[in-house]
Amino acid sequence: MEVLRFQQACLAFGTHPVLDKVDFSLFSGERVCLVGRNGAGKSTFLKVLTGQQSLDDGQVVLPTGVVLSRLEQDPPAKMDTRIADFIREGAGDLADKLQQFYQLSESLDADSPQQMRLFEQLQAELDSRDGWSLEARVTALCQQFAMDPDANLASLSGGWLRKAALARALVAKPDILLLDEPTNHLDIAAIQWLESFLKEFKGAIIFISHDRAFIRALATRIIDLDRGQLTSHPGNYAQYLERKQKMLEDEQQHNALFDKKLAEEEVWIRQGIKARRTRNEGRVRALKALRKERAARVETLGKVEFAIEQAERSGKLVFEASKLSHSFGGEPLMQHLDLLVMRGDRLALIGPNGVGKSTLIKLLLGELEPEQGSIKRGANLEVAYFDQHRQALDLDATVQDNVADGRQEIVQNGQSRHVLSYLQDFLFPPARSRTPVRALSGGEKNRLLLARLFAKPSNLLILDEPTNDLDVETLELLEDILQQYQGTVILVSHDREFVNNTVTSSLLFAGHGTILDITGGYDDVVRWQTQQQQRAEAASEPSKKSSEKAAQPASKAASTSQSRKLSFKEKRELEQLPALIESLETELSQLQQQVNEADFFSGPVDQTQGVLNQLAELESKLAHAYERWELLEAE
Structure with a gap:
């Protein structure tokens, strides 16, 4: 419909x-x-x-x-x-x-036509809009x-x-x-x-x-x-x-043929003699139509074109953290973290909001002092830091002043370049370059921050949520440039595909200070979590031996044990064991379903570990109940 x-x-x-x-x-x-x-x-x-x-x-x-x-x-x-x-x-x-209906119903005067009319109108509207629910x-x-x-x-x-x-x-x-x-x-x-x-x-x-x-x-x-x-x-x-790419290619070919024809007609109108032009009024009218069509054409938006200004190579060691511990509000963000970042590494920090990813960046850069442990920083580090809050931007200054600090020229790859020309690579035309940053959209502010960062030499890129508000084409270009970047990259992003395409290893913030080093991007983190889940499932399966033994006939079990008369307490226990086993199996099944949920291992470590401990305890109780039932049946 x-x-x-x-x-x-x-x-x-x-x-x-x-x-x-x-x-x-x-x-x-x-x-x-x-x-x-x-x-x-x-x-x-x-x-x-x-x-x-x-x-x-x-x-x-x-x-x-x-x-x-x-x-x-x-x-x-x-x-x-x-x-x-x-x-x-x-x-x-x-x-x-x-x-309004409830208030009116409490003081409704049945003799007032105005109130009754309003009451009926409200009731009808609430009926039609399901307001009662x-x-x-x-x-x-x-x-x-x-x-x-x-x-x-x-x-x-x-x-x-x-x-x-x-x-x-x-x-x-x-x-x-x-x-x-x-x-x-x-x-x-x-x-x-x-x-x-x-x-x-x-x-x-x-x-x-x-x-x-x-x-x-x-x-x-x-x-x-x-x-x-x-x-x-x-x-x-x-x-x-695929279809979009084909459409753009077809449009480009059509425009090229059109522009070629228009250029030929423009040459003809300038070279032909006046008498000849009067004998070809139809061709003149066609040329005017071509001009009008060309003027009405809306060109495709320009493509972002940028490159990172790379500094001299840093030392082989970039960061080395030893026994690093830090907390916030009494909650541990990292505990006894050992971390080694070498030149050329591409590292993603993955985890929920608030677990300490940005804090770790500030600790590595020296903006915060750790509560415990030490950090060794490599030599010759030139850092370009993309801050998700865009604090590096002066909102009251113009776009060009944010990039060139009031100058008209910037130096890129050893050559002087006008700042307006440089900003056009980031889709800022001259008029927009003179606009205060406060008037920009979110995507434009992110492009400006990239322009500001990439205008300065660096060998260490730290990108904290760089993908917000960027269109897909700019994202893909940024991915390509990061893949060609010769320096070290530390990335925080919740864009799963961007992480997969740009990093070689990941730090998984599991919560409560636990940080795990996993080779690969986001998909590799998910694969690791799935393996952990499968291990937990394997550990949660009841012992086959216990099940097989419980299924054996009582006569066979009795043959392996000398029969004796059970006490009243043992008889009572034997009567209650089937109900206990059924209860334990039900509870065990519920916990297994909880562990099997896709996001189980993304929760806080103390909660997941508590559930796993409870699961192991139930399995032990169930195995003991089966053994006890087998023994009492045999006797």
Whole structure:
């Protein structure tokens, strides 16, 4: 069923077309990913849907009764309010109307036609919008997301704030859910939870994301916004990439042939004599049409082109940490960590938010002093540090001043270059280069930070969440450059594909101070966790010997043991043993299911170890119960 339709939608800002006579339909159950370069107008597209931005021409058609909700790109501010109240606000005026109905019903004057009319209107609207179940929906969402409805929103971390915002968007029972960069600032476990949840969502979804693994896992269709045109690509992300590349190649060939013909006609009009031109008015008119078509062409957005200014090689040793321990708020972030980073290593720091990844970087750079242990730093280190909070940027200064510190020239690879020319490699035209940083979008700020870093020589790159807000093309170019970089790379990123494509080893922050060194990227970490899970499953299987012995006939067991008369206490124990064995097996099965869950080993170490200890204890009790039952049966 069609739940949304664009009809000849037009929108432009100055001469920049965002939507140029766009037609688009969305159907129930679809999960559509909206892709496009930074600045193509993806977020504006969502604003048109929510009514925050009006079209210049055309219309957006929403069938009667279709409910639309949006999950904002940034997590909500840490407001001093109850989680339940925050979620309830997602229903818009429905919560106010429900409260108004209850207040009116308590003081209703049956002789007042005005009050009776309002009472009936409120009742009819609540009936049509299922307003009576609002409180039940708030309670159910809190339970589903494992959130305390009475807890304060200000106490939540970034991942939990995102969950609360999603619950707020869902409380209105939307038919269409809009998501703008939903994986930003989420750790990998939270991203995987979000993937699983959205796959079960029954309505339609339109989402914007740069996370290629997230797109591959979720999207059923790709729509590409490019120079005002919206192109639909059914199928998966890999098929879209192939078709997009073919479309760009065909467009390039067509434009080349067109430009060649236009150039030939321009030569003819300048060389031909006046009399000849008058006898070829048709050709003159055709030339004018060609000129008009060429002027109307919207060129593809430029490609980011950058290279890292590399310093002289550092010493062979970059960092050596010995027995490193550090904590925050009484919680250990690392305990007795031994770490060796050599020149040329590409190391990813992987783990949930708040486990100490950024803290370890600050310890290695000397910005923090460890509570215990020592750090040896190599010689001749030239560090380029990409900070996820963009603190290196002066928001009030212009783009070019942030890169060149007020100068007109920068030195790159030993040669002087004008800063405006350099910034055009990062898609900053001269007019944009003179703009204050405060006016830039998130993706532009990240590109500027890369421009600032790569303009200076380095042999050690430290990148803390560099992928947020970058479009896929820029991400892929950054991957290629990192693969060619001759120095050392330390990376923090929740983009699984970016990690896989750029690093050679990973530090897994397992929580409570435990940090594990694993060869490879994110997929190798998952493979290691799966192996640990399989070992736990193997350890949790009941002993086959005990099972086989328990299955032996009592007569056979009795033949191996001299029969005797059981005491009253032993008879009582023998009667209770089957129920005990059944209870132990049920409890053991439940624990095994918990251990088999995909995200079990991503939890805190003390919790996972506690469950594994409990599992081992149950297995021992069950084996003992079988042995006791066999012995008493035999006797």
